[in-house]
Amino acid sequence: MNKKNNKYWKANLKIVISLLVIWFISSFGFGIIFSDYLDQIKFGGFKLGFWFAQQGSIYIFVILIFLYVWLMKRLDKKFSEEEDS
């Protein structure tokens, strides 16, 4: 029982960490640290770094949470099936 909980917790941590890496890169990375560099690229009327800082990062945040919901649902299902067997 305890071993299974540990396995679940590790899988959970893996999901959280990978999503947080994307979270960090899209906001602190593209929106702040590399923002001026990305500003050299333009799409439409936007400079890319500016777009990430004021639009793009927010869209990515929304996607990340729903990705998390989906991945966790899958993980929960996998572990509850193991419990049944």
Next chain:
Amino acid sequence: MTTQLLTYIFVGATFTLYIGIALWSRAKSTNDFYVAGKGVHPIANGMATAADWMSAASFLSMAGLIAFLGKDGSVYLMGWTGGYVLLALLLAPYLRKFGKFTVPDFIGERYYSSTARKLAVLCLIFISFTYIAGQMRGVGIVFSRFLEVDINTGVIIGMAIVFFYAVLGGMKGITYTQVAQYCVLIFAYLVPAIFISILMTGQVIPQIGFGSTLVDSPIYLLDKLDRVTRDLGFVAYTENVKTNIDIFCITAALMFGTAGLPHVIVRFFTVPSVGAARQSAGYALIFIALLYTTAPAVSAFARMNLIDSIQDQPYSTSPSWFKNWEEIGLIAWQDKNEDGKIKYSSGSALEDVKPKYLDERGEYGERLLQNEPNLSNENEIYIDRDIIVLANPEIAQLPGWVIALVAAGGLAAALSTAAGLLLVISSSVSHDLLKKTYMPQITEKQELRYARMSAAVAIGIAGIFGIYPPAFVAQVVAFAFGLAAATFFPALFLGIFYKRLNKEGAITGMLLGLIFTASYIIYFKFINPEINNSDFWFMGISPEGIGSVGMLLNFIIALSVSSLTKPPPDEVLELVDDIRRP
């Protein structure tokens, strides 16, 4: 129909709706009062969270702030949305699994200490009241400009409405009113944004219009804005003024602060399950993102429109909104070069920044000022940033009903947040201080009565803040987020993810985070405001961003003190194991 009559109708109709919902959803138990019976659907909770979260500051002030800050304003956009990712991934599901009523409840049980619980209540009350003061100013501005009632009367009306549904309905009443308030506020925000986007760029969706060309020329809006701002002596709109380290720290303080704000966290206690808590955070962020991605577009449109409509205009023929806001005292004009025309450029127009009006009128009918002109630049106008969203429809010459709608939306934003804050204050007093600490013998019925009483008292205090607004309201917003980041976030996060953290570590960490962050802000904002600039800041970090450093200190101290003292007892380890299982 006049705009004012329309505003009365819109505000009256929405207020009636809120009261109707309050009557329909009365709280019958403490479970209803604190966490709405834990039966709220994830989408409804998402909307309620969004309304709870988006305050008068988001609705009224943010777009105006960004209009003047340009790219620097991104800190608010990323900071106030990115926190939801942290909340969804690191806190909400686990705290929901814990399954109690308040944030201090978790801290008290996880760190098996009533000192930790009381410390948490103290931080919570401080953070929440700071925040409420800002809401009341928002209510006051809307009432005085659009309904032409006295600010005090406006605040009292607002308080009466909140009293009605917060005291009667508790969390249950608040949740369903917030759902309605979200619908009102988002509609009121999007309608003028869409109108203005069509007028300026021909695009229906503001987020796209933001990056499009202007209707009457092949030039991109942002390129023109860059050029115009640079010509007037500002840094180009899409470039930063602040240093990267400061932007980094402010964004981090706002993100971690958002994740640690008790009135937001407690919303996730109201859904039926852990899965629902995760989903609900996602819906909340969608509903928030709808406003937060529109806001920077509104800012760019407003800045462009503002410059176009007043630059080099003779005061005598200036638009009516300019004179209306001057009457309220949020715009001032000082004709430095005595040519009778309005000149707008970088720098503050007046000595002492804020205008002090004389009773006399000048040669063009403008309000004369006591302030000496600031002769180091050519700028002749003072504009309060808080008016941009409210004035925007007028500046763009939109019809009266849109202006009325914005007024109703601003009130919805302010009232929904105020109610959420009042609830966490009252529940932490009745539940954590009375039931769990000082009066454990009281029955549930008595606890519910105390909860209602403390809500009523908190509303009274908030009302006093509204009528006698402390002059430092704008200054202390940094406080709420900085303190939440430096106290609650580490205690909650480590409580879930690091079993070994004991009460000694958690308490010293929170205390140190609190003291460090509070002293830094008080030192630069109140004791020595004249040296509040990057030459004197620690590593170039402004008081707005110092919460991030406070948080790091909290983490370091909490972990080292814990490793030197004895581990938490077995039942706490079991509690942590239990909240980790969905």
